Amino acid sequence: MSVVPLRLAGGAFTVWSQMPAASRGSLVEVQETLYAAFAMDSFAAYDAFCCRRLRTGESPDVFLSDLRRLAVLFGGVPDKALICAFVSGLPDSTRQAIRAGSRAEGLSLEDKNKTKVRPVLDYRELNSHVVPYTADADVCAATLRKWRRHGTNVAIVDLKRAYLQLRTEQSLWPFQTVMVNGQRYALSRVGFGLNVAPLIMKAVVRAVLQQDPAMESAVLPYMDDLCVNEDLVSAERVVAHFAQFGLECKPPERAAAGARLLGLHVRAVGGVLRWARDNVVGPPPVTLTRRSVFAWCGRLVAHLPVCGWLRPAAAWLQRRANAVTNSWDQPTDDATLRQQIDYVASRLARDDPAHGRWHVEGNHAVVWTDASSIAAGVVLETPTGDPIEDGCWLRRDETAHINMAELDAAVRGINLAIAWEMRRLDLRTDSATVHRWISDALSGRSRLKTKAHGEMIIRRRIDMVKQLVDEFGIDLSVTLVPTAHNRADCLTRVPVEWVRGDDPSVGDPAVAAAVVGPVTDAGEDDAHGADAGVVEDTVGTRESSAISEVHAKAGHPGIRRTLYFARRDISPSITRSQVQKVVSDCDVCRRAVSQDWY
Known part of the structure; x- marks a missing residue:
């Protein structure tokens, strides 16, 4: 193939004219000479390769070809590196979607448990045109x-x-x-x-x-x-x-x-x-990211029917990972998260609660329910004491009364029993209030008596229980049990050290520990006595004014809720005695018929 320099202009024609006459007609030699004269050096090519991005209006094929050209100039790169450079140069929205898709395909190509290779195609475009009707899909x-x-x-x-x-x-x-x-x-x-x-x-x-x-x-x-x-x-x-x-x-x-x-x-x-x-959980992840923590926790509980203490622990780890990271793949060196993961791994090695009786028969079951400031838990078991299934739901950061949480747990327990087609239920709770509410509603002995802020919500929950009993023909009995004997109690608790040091925004875990449970005034005086002599009166006045403002804005609640809002909105170091003084001096609360002191 000969070369006719009709379209060579400027410097290109000059370079061609300086070539030997025997080489001017060779396409290969002309290309090599022009590349040698005009191509950038390897250092400039590498810089351009790293900075190259998809331009506005540019075709992806042109973008990929230019990346290949630049890579050849500095010695070339593997295909995998070229693909990564191509994806990195795409717009943010497209780049994230392709990364997620590539991860999914990588997991699907080979089953790590069976080392089996399957023909997996990229169905994303085809799936966008196929509408699946999943109402009848198996769960x-x-x-x-x-x-x-x-x-x-x-x-x-x-x-x-x-x-x-x-x-x-x-x-x-x-x-x-x-x-x-x-x-x-x-x-x-x-x-x-x-x-x-x-x-x-x-x-x-x-x-x-x-x-x-x-x-x-x-x-x-x-x-x-x-x-x-x-x-x-x-x-x-x-x-x-x-x-x-x-x-x-x-x-x-x-x-x-x-x-x-x-x-x-x-x-x-x-x-x-x-x-x-049946699955091997494996050791905890070495590099802690939100994705690695969630994947490890997924292997801990997965779809196992009974997990006991492991359910709230795994949910707590996931919540902690969310709090200390901003994206799925952001690494974190949070010491608290690492300690919590190590605790779960060591306890799992000696006390794995994921086991139980396989066959379930009959329509009689015992439903254990419980709730705390951390979570709500439910355990469904046979009359002989074999656990069938359990569940745990972490509570949001809220001030809902514990009685409401206990009632919600009871409703969840009844729903779980209905899913198992149980029709004779023994509901067991350690909340005297919930026991009285449901017992009175079922027997008709007396009307519901409550003056709580969520009165209408409580009435709606009780009506829901009555409707479930009537429509499904359930024989429901309610039993009050001591907290120490409640089988669902372990599903509502995590180690106390986790609660004390869980807030990443609080530097001193001892301060955060004040929100775990009721603390006596004497204990608070000891904790803050060293600072009492050096704190100026103006600081105390400012804190009292801030607490009063929070108290009024929240609708003049009692000491417990005011303490929660004050620690959340002002400072975690606010003490109960400070809040108690503000509430006792509040004119609006003094005129109230009843006070919310607990």
Whole structure:
């Protein structure tokens, strides 16, 4: 191929004219000479490569080509580094979306537990045009409850290769194509990542089971996993039934001999099926970020039915990680978070609460409920004392009365029992007020008596309990138990050291510890006695004025709530005695018929 210098202008034509006559017609030699004359040096090319960003109106293809050109000038970079430079040069919104997508694909390509490689395609664009109807989608927690009530003689059957057994219509192949080494390939099976793939799998499995009524009643499916009650149909018959429709299954696994059911390891212990944790939690993350802490906490509790003390601890760690970081991947060296994680890891090694009885039968259950300033907890157990499921919900930073939190916990406990299809409930609480409210409402012995600020909310909660009892035909009894005997108490507590030093904005944990519980005036005087002699009267007057302003703005609450608002809005060092003096001197509170002193 010869070169005709029709479009070489300025310096380019001068360089070409100075070349040997034998080399002027060679395209390769002309290109090398022009590059050598006009290309930037390696240092300038590297600086330009690092600073290069997508320009307004520029095509992404042009941007990527220019990055490749600059990389060649300083020696080249691996493809992975080129991709990272390309993504870093995109606008912020696009860059974050691509990073999230690349992480998701990286996790999906290889299952770390099974070292199995699956064909995962980038379905993000296709998924934006496909609307999944998920109202009828299976929920793991709900399916787990059904499986645990499906009998004791159960086996698990797993479809082999799941989605890869589902063929797609040939007209749909163009929507699942990839380019490999310059060659276009079409995936003729359902790929991993399609948003409607789980619904397709569910529809196929349901259609196969509906061909045999006995099979349909004996098998409970969840995606490609089948729970078979062998008192009705043998697992081998289920395997043969699916083979008739071209679906190959793995050999059945009996629960009594040890099997994995929905992420739980189930085996017979003393003639009774019991479940335990099946996943390996692993050591705590070395680098603490919000993402790594949340991932580790997810492995701690996951979808396990019973976790005990681990639930509030994991939730507390996540809340702490949120407080000390501003983004998902921002590292933190927070010493408090590290100490809390180490405590959970060491206690988990010697006291893992994730285990229990697998099979649940009957419609009688005991519901333990409790609440504290930290969390609300619920434990559902059999009449014989075997825990079925528990739950924990951290409370927000609020001043809602503890009686309201106890009542909310009772409602949550009843809802959990209804989800298990229990109809005879023994509700046990350590709150005398909640016990009286619900007992009086069920028996009709007396009307609800309360003058709290949330009176109407309390009445609505009580009406909700009555409606649940009436509509579901529940036989509900309420029992008052001591706090020391409440099985849900551990779900509402974390180590006291965590509460004292949890606020990242407070430097001295001893000051933050004042919000843990009631502190006597004598203790506060001892804590602040050293400073009392040096604090000027003007400072005390200013603090009293500020407390009075907070007290009035909050609607003249009692000492406890005023103390909360004062420590939140003024200073954590505000003492109870200061607040008590302001409230006792308040003219509005003096004229009130009743005072909120507690």
